Amino acid sequence: MHKNIGTPKLVxxxxxxxxxxxxxxxxxxxxxxxxxxxxxxxxxGAVIGMCFDQTLGYEEFFRRSGQGETLKEIFIFFEVFDxxxxxWFSLCVFLLSxxxxxxxxxxxxxxxxxxxxxxxxxxxxxxxGLNIKKVILAQSNDEANEIINGFxxxxxPKILNYNGQKYWFFKKADFARYGVYVxxxxxxxxxxxxxxxxxxxxxxxxxxxEGTKSRFVSAKGLGGLRFKYDLGFFVGCDDFxxxxxxxxxxxxxxxxxxxxxxSAREIFRKTVRVNDPLSYMGFTFYQASFKPIISxxxxxxxxxxxxxxxxxxxxxxxxxxxxxGSNIMATKIYEDFAGLGQAVRILEKTANREETYFHIFRRxxxxxxxxxxxxxxxxxxxxxxxxxxxxxVGFIPGISIIFGGFLLLLVGLFMCFFxxxxxxxxxxxxxxxxxxxxxxxxxxxxxxxxxxQFFKERCEKTTISKENYE
Amino acid sequence: MNxxxxxxxxxxxxxxxxxxxxxxxxxxxxELLRFSILVMAFSFLIQTWGMFLRWLEAGYIEVAAFEKAxxxxxxxxxxxxxxxxxxxxxNLYEIMxxxxxxxxxxxxxxxxxxxxxxxxxxxxxxxxxxLGVASLTDSSIKPLxxxxxxxxxxxxxxxxxxxxxxxxxxxxxxxLALMRDTERITLKSFASFGLFAMGxxxxxxxxxxxxxxxxxxxxxxxxxxxEQIVNVVDLSExxxxxxxxxxxxxxxxxxxxxxxxxxxxxxxxxxxxxxLLITFKICFFLSLITFAFVLGHDLLKTKITLPAHMxxxxxxxxxxxxxxxxxxxxxxxxxxxxxIEAFLLLxxxxxxxxxxxxxSTKHLELSAYKIITLAFxxxxxxxxxxxxxxxxxxxxxxxxxPKETGALAIWLNYGIYLHARRTSGLSGPVSSLIxxxxxxxxxxxxxxxxxxxxxxxxxxxxxx
Numbered sequence: 001m002h003k004n005i006g007t008p009k010l011v012x013x014x015x016x017x018x019x020x021x022x023x024x025x026x027x028x029x030x031x032x033x034x035x036x037x038x039x040x041x042x043x044x045g046a047v048i049g050m051c052f053d054q055t056l057g058y059e060e061f062f063r064r065s066g067q068g069e070t071l072k073e074i075f076i077f078f079e080v081f082d083x084x085x086x087x088w089f090s091l092c093v094f095l096l097s098x099x100x101x102x103x104x105x106x107x108x109x110x111x112x113x114x115x116x117x118x119x120x121x122x123x124x125x126x127x128x129g130l131n132i133k134k135v136i137l138a139q140s141n142d143e144a145n146e147i148i149n150g151f152x153x154x155x156x157p158k159i160l161n162y163n164g165q166k167y168w169f170f171k172k173a174d175f176a177r178y179g180v181y182v183x184x185x186x187x188x189x190x191x192x193x194x195x196x197x198x199x200x201x202x203x204x205x206x207x208x209x210e211g212t213k214s215r216f217v218s219a220k221g222l223g224g225l226r227f228k229y230d231l232g233f234f235v236g237c238d239d240f241x242x243x244x245x246x247x248x249x250x251x252x253x254x255x256x257x258x259x260x261x262x263s264a265r266e267i268f269r270k271t272v273r274v275n276d277p278l279s280y281m282g283f284t285f286y287q288a289s290f291k292p293i294i295s296x297x298x299x300x301x302x303x304x305x306x307x308x309x310x311x312x313x314x315x316x317x318x319x320x321x322x323x324x325g326s327n328i329m330a331t332k333i334y335e336d337f338a339g340l341g342q343a344v345r346i347l348e349k350t351a352n353r354e355e356t357y358f359h360i361f362r363r364x365x366x367x368x369x370x371x372x373x374x375x376x377x378x379x380x381x382x383x384x385x386x387x388x389x390x391x392x393v394g395f396i397p398g399i400s401i402i403f404g405g406f407l408l409l410l411v412g413l414f415m416c417f418f419x420x421x422x423x424x425x426x427x428x429x430x431x432x433x434x435x436x437x438x439x440x441x442x443x444x445x446x447x448x449x450x451x452x453q454f455f456k457e458r459c460e461k462t463t464i465s466k467e468n469y470e
Numbered sequence: 471m472n473x474x475x476x477x478x479x480x481x482x483x484x485x486x487x488x489x490x491x492x493x494x495x496x497x498x499x500x501e502l503l504r505f506s507i508l509v510m511a512f513s514f515l516i517q518t519w520g521m522f523l524r525w526l527e528a529g530y531i532e533v534a535a536f537e538k539a540x541x542x543x544x545x546x547x548x549x550x551x552x553x554x555x556x557x558x559x560x561n562l563y564e565i566m567x568x569x570x571x572x573x574x575x576x577x578x579x580x581x582x583x584x585x586x587x588x589x590x591x592x593x594x595x596x597x598x599x600x601l602g603v604a605s606l607t608d609s610s611i612k613p614l615x616x617x618x619x620x621x622x623x624x625x626x627x628x629x630x631x632x633x634x635x636x637x638x639x640x641x642x643x644x645x646l647a648l649m650r651d652t653e654r655i656t657l658k659s660f661a662s663f664g665l666f667a668m669g670x671x672x673x674x675x676x677x678x679x680x681x682x683x684x685x686x687x688x689x690x691x692x693x694x695x696x697e698q699i700v701n702v703v704d705l706s707e708x709x710x711x712x713x714x715x716x717x718x719x720x721x722x723x724x725x726x727x728x729x730x731x732x733x734x735x736x737x738x739x740x741x742x743x744x745x746l747l748i749t750f751k752i753c754f755f756l757s758l759i760t761f762a763f764v765l766g767h768d769l770l771k772t773k774i775t776l777p778a779h780m781x782x783x784x785x786x787x788x789x790x791x792x793x794x795x796x797x798x799x800x801x802x803x804x805x806x807x808x809x810i811e812a813f814l815l816l817x818x819x820x821x822x823x824x825x826x827x828x829x830s831t832k833h834l835e836l837s838a839y840k841i842i843t844l845a846f847x848x849x850x851x852x853x854x855x856x857x858x859x860x861x862x863x864x865x866x867x868x869x870x871x872p873k874e875t876g877a878l879a880i881w882l883n884y885g886i887y888l889h890a891r892r893t894s895g896l897s898g899p900v901s902s903l904i905x906x907x908x909x910x911x912x913x914x915x916x917x918x919x920x921x922x923x924x925x926x927x928x929x930x931x932x933x934x
Binding site for chain 2: 032035042050054084252275276277284392393394410414418
């Protein structure tokens with residue numbers, strides 16, 4: 001385009017010939033080569049970022065890697081500990097979107113005009129402009145019509161009259177010409193809404209002990225730095241349940257969550273499971289993990305004295321004082337006591353400091369009442385391990401726009417790859433005592449070969465044993 | 471009958487097909503081809519039936535475990551949900567079998583559509599290799615972890631496997647397109663570039679820069695624990711329980727020699743075309759020797775003794791040795807590299823043998839393009855379903871987790887390919903090269919965690 005000129009001259013030219021500069025810049029941004037290079041850098045960047053642990057954050061990353069000073073400087077410059085939010089990655093993504101927008105602006109009007117006004121008449125000029133074409137000779141008008149009908153067999157072309165001349169025109173899946181734009185638009189939507197979501201969104205964790213509530217979330221900020229985020233309302237967990245398989249691997253776990261407003265009044269509740277979150281005010285709470293609190297196993301005992309029954313939740317070695325003055329204390333839990341199932345050993349201290357042990361079984365609630373026959377009876381109802389439920393807290397503004405972008409992307413790709421827009425043209429002229437048939441087809445860049453093949457097959461089918469004009 | 475019986479039957483069928491295909495290369499008879507296609511289709515059906523059986527087997531196990539946990543029998547819709555929630559692609563063994571299924575599916579599709587020589591042979595080789603890797607992994611069925619209990623797993627994994635399979639097949643076609651291209655590519659540049667590429671590949675396989683600094687090809691140490699063969703675990707690092715690696719005797723030096731020879735050979739061919747064939751043969755011979763050494767160590771289960779100060783914190787104790795299990799991934803990749811190099815040598819030795827009966831370059835490039843559009847579309851589906859699933863399960867639609875980023879890299883690679891095809895000057899051999907690159911990006915993305923290239927993130931279930 002322009003000759004290679006020295007740097008001072010280039011600077012001078014940019015300064016004085018601003019229009020030229022803008023023009024060159026525009027040319028740069030509408031070139032596919034730029035797309036190619038940027039995509040290559042992003043792909044390589046993705047692979048490099050993959051090789052470094054991105055979850056550590058700045059300090060942890062350098063504490064673990066223990067690099068030399070020079071390498072550390074390079075790592076810091078390229079921000080490899082947070083590669084996907086680094087300046088160079090963001091720059092490439094930004095340039096790519098500029099590239100995309102420029103390309104669309106440059107090419108969309110032409111495609112729009114082309115799709116809007118198909119120019120169905122196969123005039124001589126049009127015929128020259130198309131590159132999939134054929135000319136066939138026929139002996140009479142009827143034969144010519146027959147050949148053209150054969151060419152369009154099963155397709156239902158439009159038959160148009162223009163200046164006393166008859167034209168055949170057929171188009172298929174014309175809207176698929178916009179496929180590329182749908183794809184690129186959806187990518188832009190996804191990119192920008194994702195950037196917006198990362199800037200404005202909250203990505204945090206909340207560890208909630210059973211029976212507590214909290215309004216602060218530990219959120220992850222730039223560079224992996226954590227900060228406390230105030231939700232403005234309370235999230236509480238009443239109960240956490242873990243169902244396990246026989247080998248104790250987790251089968252399913254769920255938490256009973258409730259939301260309470262700033263003055264601690266409960267608003268609504270929901271049980272969340274893996275793959276089934278709770279949403280409130282744009283925040284979504286996901287069941288992500290759990291952690292047992294060691295030595296916090298609760299035992300539920302039902303104590304009946306006379307006709308009064310009370311339920312106690314007690315920890316191991318916590319004593320329960322009974323109205324009669326004696327106190328009892330669970331000292332041990334057996335997961336399986338001599339084949340009789342779960343059992344608890346109870347230590348009874350009477351008022352005059354006599355100590356006796358007895359066992360109660362979960363499977364046999366009447367055991368204590370019938371066997372010991374004391375002034376009171378104890379029933380072992382249940383055990384309950386106390387857990388901390390691990391919730392992921394996400395606030396992603398515009399997530400529905402991102403998902404809409406995904407849908408649009410799929411639609412666009414389908415239009416691009418699985419639909420074949422195609423136009424077929426035909427007309428016939430009298431030339432002396434013969435009739436000349438002009439046939440032509442038009443595809444778009446990517447499906448040119450397909451249309452060519454289709455056209456060839458159609459021509460061969462209709463014109464076996466017909467001589468070619470050219 | 472058990473699903474593994476059907477898997478073994480189908481493996482045997484694929485081996486017969488591959489042998490018949492190879493024989494067909496020498497003696498092209500129509501009946502032979504027809505026979506091998508029939509055997510392949512039949513084995514494919516057997517494998518599909520095996521997968522179906524495996525689904526049922528897993529279903530019974532899931533139901534039994536569930537019923538035991540909740541204490542009463544399931545019925546109706548809840549039975550159906552629990553019974554079907556464990557599809558036969560939820561752990562590494564199943565994924566590898568499923569990958570081979572996908573590769574055979576794509577190969578058969580191409581057989582019907584274009585009947586390309588070499589594609590079916592190399593495709594079947596990849597399928598068999600994937601079955602071989604599966605046989606080294608744990609085939610037992612365990613109940614699914616909660617995060618995998620989602621309908622997304624169906625569409626997510628199904629499209630991933632077919633996308634990877636079609637990407638791998640497309641890269642074979644791209645290689646053939648380069649070989650067929652007599653106008654734009656000289657044998658000299660092909661051979662030289664091939665040697666450089668193989669050199670880099672072998673260098674990365676042998677451990678990258680570690681090879682230069684330590685001259686060692688590291689593999690995991692194994693020991694017997696009763697009937698089973700297990701990794702030896704190093705308990706010294708504060709109980710981090712990492713498998714302990716040892717250098718394979720002599721192989722590190724051999725790899726260094728091989729890589730050096732490849733780079734030197736590339737330069738020699740560039741300088742003087744006369745020595746093209748002999749240089750390539752020497753390089754191939756050296757790689758073959760290295761491979762033979764590796765294979766020998768694995769087959770003979772070479773015993774390893776370590777000095778006492780290094781070994782006192784290794785568990786289990788006893789006779790330590792190395793075998794296929796100590797580097798199953800790099801071994802299969804090494805096998806792939808050797809087969810690629812053998813194929814390149816076969817081509818350079820007699821180009822017409824490979825080009826014989828191949829369609830034109832343009833046709834091959836177009837075929838590759840069509841398959842890559844399919845792979846690209848399916849990769850998009852994989853990324854989108856992955857993002858949706860992650861959003862509903864973990865609350866993050868995108869977390870730059872290594873496996874996610876790997877899938878993005880594959881997608882970007884094919885995006886680059888599609889744009890290169892539309893750019894003047896890049897639409898020919900350059901785009902074919904990008905297509906071939908796709909294969910390696912797929913391996914990095916798909917197996918990176920297993921190869922130890924990066925720490926595993928959220929996709930740990932698939933890597934047991």
